[in-house]
Amino acid sequence: MDATLDWRSPDRDWALRFLGDHIGEGIRPGLSRMRAVVDLLGDPAEAYPIVHVAGTNGKTTTSRMIGALAGAHGLVAGVYTSPHLQRIEERFAVGGRPIHPDGFVRAVADVAAFTSFAVEDEVLEPPTYFELTTAIAMQAFATHGVGLGVFEVGLGGRLDATNVLSADVAVITSIGIDHTEYLGDTIAEIAGEKAGIIDGGVVVTGALPPEAMEAVRRRVEETGASWRQWGVDFAINDARRSSDGWSVDIDGQYADYTDIPLGLHGRHQVDNFGVAVAAFEGFLGRALDEEAVRTAASQVSAPGRFEVVSTRPTVVIDGAHNVSGFEALAATLVDHPTRKWTLVVGARGLRNVAEMVAPLAGLITSAVACAPADPAAIAVEETAAAVASVLGIGVESAPSVAEAVDAAIAATSTNEGIIIAGSLYVAGEARDHLVTADLTSADVWAPPPGWDDDFGEEDEDEGEGRGDDFDLYDFDDDSGR
Numbered sequence: 001m002d003a004t005l006d007w008r009s010p011d012r013d014w015a016l017r018f019l020g021d022h023i024g025e026g027i028r029p030g031l032s033r034m035r036a037v038v039d040l041l042g043d044p045a046e047a048y049p050i051v052h053v054a055g056t057n058g059k060t061t062t063s064r065m066i067g068a069l070a071g072a073h074g075l076v077a078g079v080y081t082s083p084h085l086q087r088i089e090e091r092f093a094v095g096g097r098p099i100h101p102d103g104f105v106r107a108v109a110d111v112a113a114f115t116s117f118a119v120e121d122e123v124l125e126p127p128t129y130f131e132l133t134t135a136i137a138m139q140a141f142a143t144h145g146v147g148l149g150v151f152e153v154g155l156g157g158r159l160d161a162t163n164v165l166s167a168d169v170a171v172i173t174s175i176g177i178d179h180t181e182y183l184g185d186t187i188a189e190i191a192g193e194k195a196g197i198i199d200g201g202v203v204v205t206g207a208l209p210p211e212a213m214e215a216v217r218r219r220v221e222e223t224g225a226s227w228r229q230w231g232v233d234f235a236i237n238d239a240r241r242s243s244d245g246w247s248v249d250i251d252g253q254y255a256d257y258t259d260i261p262l263g264l265h266g267r268h269q270v271d272n273f274g275v276a277v278a279a280f281e282g283f284l285g286r287a288l289d290e291e292a293v294r295t296a297a298s299q300v301s302a303p304g305r306f307e308v309v310s311t312r313p314t315v316v317i318d319g320a321h322n323v324s325g326f327e328a329l330a331a332t333l334v335d336h337p338t339r340k341w342t343l344v345v346g347a348r349g350l351r352n353v354a355e356m357v358a359p360l361a362g363l364i365t366s367a368v369a370c371a372p373a374d375p376a377a378i379a380v381e382e383t384a385a386a387v388a389s390v391l392g393i394g395v396e397s398a399p400s401v402a403e404a405v406d407a408a409i410a411a412t413s414t415n416e417g418i419i420i421a422g423s424l425y426v427a428g429e430a431r432d433h434l435v436t437a438d439l440t441s442a443d444v445w446a447p448p449p450g451w452d453d454d455f456g457e458e459d460e461d462e463g464e465g466r467g468d469d470f471d472l473y474d475f476d477d478d479s480g481r
Contacts, residue, residue, distance in 0.1 A: 055173030078141030158196025
């Protein structure tokens, strides 16, 4: 074991290095490694009920909304989302706030203590970065003693690391074309992958395209799940613009909720909240307290999702990174009082940039192309050419997100707007440049002085005298389980 990554002397820098060393493992869909990791840890997620959230778009915000609804009803929720925008603790929220850095380090140390030895002894393949962060979330939430765990799927569903969880409620927010290299080329194929999170219990689906319904229906029948469908069992009755968002009437399965003040921009957020209400109704098995619903709606936040970070000019950060996301962004811009927009755009991965930004045609007057600081970033020149071709506007280029934002601000009048989009990585770098990171954290786990020293000594002592009968790696690696 590399001494610089010794789990017995943990601090935040060590934790980040430990995870960083696994970024090179890439994306490797499959559950055998994750099941092995969970077995090594003793399945910490068994300590609390779970809501599992999948979807092409809206799953992060819906997860945060479910957590807010839980909190407003007196239940402390742990909410696991990805990726983070500015600091890694954002992925692991407890009670609506990122976990304390010391709680994060302890959870990483717990996971590293088992996985590092298993990898060294060649009984465990090196886990991926996302598999490790998923295990860290399971462990951290158990340590915090949460009353509910809300886990967002990373990619697809069926073979996603989070699908080792046994969920009380499975949620599919939306289904569109995305990540075709992993999930398939059609809505039906992608729906089948996302429906893979259904394993009995309650299932809540948002407004899905007709071609997705058969795959979901088939999985519901296979597992005997109870299905709550958008437009059948729950719906948005009405949504009216307000000064700071929306006033919403929701027809729930157990009750109706009227004049709910949702403080987010974008009509799609109304739909996300409707799905969140249905999911939490399904979890409780009863009507929600209407005042608690109001509290949750008014307090929930969605960083990097049509987030207005400054005015004069209006600067908006939006994490839209696929066609469906840009369609929602376009609809929000149409409804916004600002009429002249400059687009700052960068992308990564295998995105078709021209296809992605096409919904903004006629809404953008100029653009600045950039690239996030990521090895998978699409070249600035390629992004600029794609945007110019499909939007028919002049496009400047900048070598970084920060420089692109500065160039756009310098060229924009105070009554105009700037929209920064194309990737959550771009959104995160824009927030780094424009927004001071929120350093408040959940304080329900307060480590005693010297906890790291005690932790290391305790495990060394417990490891002595166990003899050959002790099997650290007593887990079932049956990938078909």
